Amino acid sequence: MRDSIMSMTGTIVVTNNNVHFYDSLAQDEKSWISHLKGGESASIYSCDSVSCLHPSRQRNITISPEQSYGGRAKQKLTDLKIKFDNNYEFTNSEIGFLSSIGDIFPIYDYIART
Incomplete structure (x- = not known):
């Protein structure tokens, strides 16, 4: 990304x-x-x-829509949701991605609800 x-x-x-x-x-x-x-x-x-x-x-x-910034971000969030749902540990890179989002986007709420 x-x-x-x-x-x-x-x-x-x-x-x-x-x-x-x-x-x-x-x-x-x-x-x-x-x-x-x-x-x-x-x-x-x-x-x-x-x-x-x-x-x-x-x-x-x-x-392509999949290779756009929005498409890549959506795929990354989907991958994180799958890991979360399966109780897999996030990598340092994934933790960094989540940290970079900050408080603007309630990522935990998104992953936990969808």
Whole structure:
């Protein structure tokens, strides 16, 4: 999901005392909708490695609803709900995801009720 966020908001990469700025690729309403819900003619950044120090830009692609930020977030929440329902322990990454949501979205209520 970080590549989606990076594409929507832009990012800064610092390497060997060099600063590289990557602008947001969601500069207008159509681009935002493509990134959030899926759509055509979008551009995205892709990470070259786990550290993502040299992201590449892919142009004029179609983002499917499943690969959009909203689709990925929905799938992640579905996966968490399944783990919760089966009383499986969350990983550190999943705990970090839940923590990043904060109090804006009552995640526990969502997982416990649906």
